[in-house]
Amino acid sequence: QQQVKQSPQSLIVQKGGISIINCAYENTAFDYFPWYQQFPGKGPALLIAIRPDVSEKKEGRFTISFNKSAKQFSLHIMDSQPGDSATYFCAASIRAAGNKLTFGGGTRVLVKP
Amino acid sequence: ETGVTQTPRHLVMGMTNKKSLKCEQHLGHNAMYWYKQSAKKPLELMFVYNFKEQTENNSVPSRFSPECPNSSHLFLHLHTLQPEDSALYLCASSQEGPGGSYHEQYFGPGTRLTVT
Numbered sequence: 001q002q003q004v005k006q007s008p009q010s011l012i013v014q015k016g017g018i019s020i021i022n023c024a025y026e027n028t029a030f031d032y033f034p035w036y037q038q039f040p041g042k043g044p045a046l047l048i049a050i051r052p053d054v055s056e057k058k059e060g061r062f063t064i065s066f067n068k069s070a071k072q073f074s075l076h077i078m079d080s081q082p083g084d085s086a087t088y089f090c091a092a093s094i095r096a097a098g099n100k101l102t103f104g105g106g107t108r109v110l111v112k113p
Numbered sequence: 114e115t116g117v118t119q120t121p122r123h124l125v126m127g128m129t130n131k132k133s134l135k136c137e138q139h140l141g142h143n144a145m146y147w148y149k150q151s152a153k154k155p156l157e158l159m160f161v162y163n164f165k166e167q168t169e170n171n172s173v174p175s176r177f178s179p180e181c182p183n184s185s186h187l188f189l190h191l192h193t194l195q196p197e198d199s200a201l202y203l204c205a206s207s208q209e210g211p212g213g214s215y216h217e218q219y220f221g222p223g224t225r226l227t228v229t
Contacts, residue, residue, distance in 0.1 A: 004155070034217075043117070043203050043220030044156070089156065099144065099207055099216060100169060103156035 004092050006104025014112050019077035021107045023090035026071065030092040034101070035064065035075050038087045047088070048075070080111045115139055117221035119204050125227045128194060134224045136187040136204030144209040145187040146218065147179060150201040162187065163209055194228045201225050 006023045013019045023033075031052055036044035050057045050064045050073065057064045063076040077084055090104040117138045126132050138145060147159040161169035162181040176198075178190040187204055205218040 006155075036220075041222060043205070043222050045220065046217045049217075091156075098161065098163075098168065099209055099218065100158055100161060101156075101218065102158075105155045 004090060004102050004104040006090050006107060008107060009105065010108040010110070012110045012112060013080045015080060015082060017080050017111075019075075019080045019084070019109050019111070021075045021088055021090070021109075022072065023074065023092075023104050024070075024072045025092050027092070027094075028071065029094050029097075030102075031095050032093045033064070033066065033073050034091050034093075035062075036089045036091060036103075038089065038106075044089055077109070080109075082111045082113050085109060085111050117204055117206055117219050119202075119221040119224050121224060122222065123225045123227075125229060126191070126194065127229055128196070130194075131190070131192040133191065134189040134202055134204075134226075136189075136221055138185055138187075138204075138206035138219070138221075140206055140208075140219060142206040142208045142219070143184050144207045145181060145184075146205040146207075147187065147189055148203040148205065148220075150203055150223065152200075156203070160189075191226075194226075196228050199226055199228045 004025045034049035035047045037047045038044040048059050048062050061078045066073045087106045087108045089106045091101040093101050120135045144163045149157045158171050159173045160179045165181045180188040201223040203223045204221045207216045207218045
């Protein structure tokens, strides 16, 4: 019930291309969906987040699309750059239950120059 | 020091050893967390402390013992660990308010633990 499934596990994209990562959840009580970016040797850092009353959120080259009826959300990285090479995690939490994040399995993105 | 710091960054310990991981947050936050990051599993929440009180123990074995002496420091005491406990242990902090919130969690760089 608490699981968040993330795909693909890894992704290779050419510089300038679009990276797309998908996540699906089961628990309809989730009401906060952040994406974290992690570089080797570092902890995850918040990249962008969305609430279910919004279908899309864009910050620079990063866009979250949210489909409440399908219980899915995705991260799009436009004009991917080598510096975007990192592991990306989707997560979900229930605001009323405290700030306890349930993470997806992660996607390792490699952007080739 | 800024953000969330963790020491040591790397630790190798035998199954009979006792060691402790330390986390310190310099952000003035009131909540702190321990997560386990293994190669083949999603990031797993282990413990949550709000205002120094433990509010979550996510079915973690007793060989892991957390301690939160104040709102800036968090420890994870380890004893008689198993090889499958080898992982990256991440600390995080956030500023929580009443009624629930969407506040960002800030992560430290982690301690890479190897149990031999």
